[in-house]
Amino acid sequence: MRRQRHAKIVATVGPASASPDKLRELYLAGVDTFRLNFSHGTHQDHAAVHAAIRALEKEVGRPIGILQDLQGPKIRIGTLxxxxxxxxxxxxxxxxxxxxxxxxxxxxxxxxxxxxxxxxxxxxxxxxxxxxxxxxxxxxxxxxxxxxxxxxxxxxxxxxLPGTVLDLSPLTAKDRADLAFGLELGVDWAALSFVQRPSDLIEARALIGERAGLVAKIEKPSALEHIEDIVRLSDAVMVARGDLGVEIPPEEVPGRQKELVRLCRLAVKPVIVATQMLDSMVGAPTPTRAEASDVATAIYDGADAVMLSAESASGQYPVEAVAMMDRIISKTEQDKAYRAIVTALRSEIEESAPHAVASAAGNLAQAIHAPCIVAYTSSGTTASRIARTRPDVAILAVTPDENVARRLCLLWGAHSVRSEDIHTYEEMVEQAEVHARTAGLAQPLEFVVVVAGVPFGMAGTTNNLRVVQLRPDRV
Structure with missing residues (x-):
């Protein structure tokens, strides 16, 4: 079930896609992470979808990410x-x-x-x-x-109110109840709507802790004024172009999108580009050419993921929309200009041993024509550092933590697998061989690049780089 592309697909679940059979179709068509939109539906509805996704996960034997999107404070006029x-x-x-x-x-x-x-x-x-x-x-x-x-x-x-910063928490009473419910279910990501300032994320982090990754949705001009701190305090970012495009001039949105993708890549944080990507497919079996170009632009920019909203939640062609997005991503990444563009947008590597090792892994893999990089990662950080360089090979992210494996379904290029803890170099080499072959990423006698942190199992210690040749007697 390995995707033949680097960028990931997030699909919103709704009335058109909530049944177990339809969720399975969507996954097979290309969905990596499912979005549960808590602006709609009951807790019972979301619990049923969550259970169906986890059952599907067991059936296919692959981690699947689940993102809970909180409604946030909705400002409305009254009755007229x-x-x-x-x-x-x-x-x-x-x-x-x-x-x-x-x-x-x-x-x-x-x-x-x-x-x-x-x-x-x-x-x-x-x-x-x-x-x-x-x-x-x-x-x-x-x-x-x-x-x-x-x-x-x-x-x-x-x-x-594009020019006004309101003294308003992004977490309403409804959001707090929804968040507590989502964390109890076991969602992998929680997305915070209408973030205005860094303190909003601190408030949310106090409730979430480490139980889920925190996604900051960028849809307010005030958030753009504090964007570096907001990115630093979040675990991932969503460029929510719907409300953002209302509150800032539409002609500014493309530039802001590119700026946010670059900033998140520099900060080693996954970034999702969202809203109206294939909007005409809500009611038509094919997108407009402009929409296809829009998805491709996000991929050329280097986004980790692109998202479907109404297209998969309430549209008439949810599976077709996912399949179309999958094809657009794959075709874009195969374009002869793609590698040059993504490489040109590469950020300066931070002067630290972990970032240097991760950067060297991609260069080494290219030099020896390795089919993949095996990244041992307890928190996901090692895999994220490698993904930041956008190498031209698959990243096999091996982790002992099932929750980390699911969160990595949002990360560019990562094919995550759950494995037992390793304690020695011998175990590291053996598991790298087994997982690379099981995933279909490498063949006997091929070389793979292995990145890990020593001591093993300690988060954030990306400091070891090895080349391993797969032996013909390994299964």
């Missing part, structure tokens, strides 16, 4: 008179803190933190930016604004 009305460019409207069945002079906005933080001249967007207003005046319990881009608004539509 007659359910909706149209706003015209240039007119003045008023938002109020309390009220219901509002009109253009009393649109309910029941979020005190907005009234405390927003300033005149700042923008407020409604319904994913379809309606844009600029704040012109403030009162204790009202906000006046001028309509810049008109349109119809209706009950409970979402609100974005």
């Amino acid at each position: 008179k007659d359910g909706s009305f149209a706003l015209s460019e240039g007119e003045t409207i008023r938002f109020v803190l309390e009220g219901r069945d509002g009109d253009r002079t009393s649109i309910p906005l029941p979020h005190p933190e907005i009234f405390e933080a927003i300033l005149p001249g700042q923008d407020l967007l409604i319904d994913d930016g379809r309606v844009r207003v600029k704040i012109s005046g403030l009162g204790q319990d009202y906000i006046e604004a001028r309509v810049v881009t008109g349109g119809r608004i209706s009950n409970r539509k979402g609100v974005n």
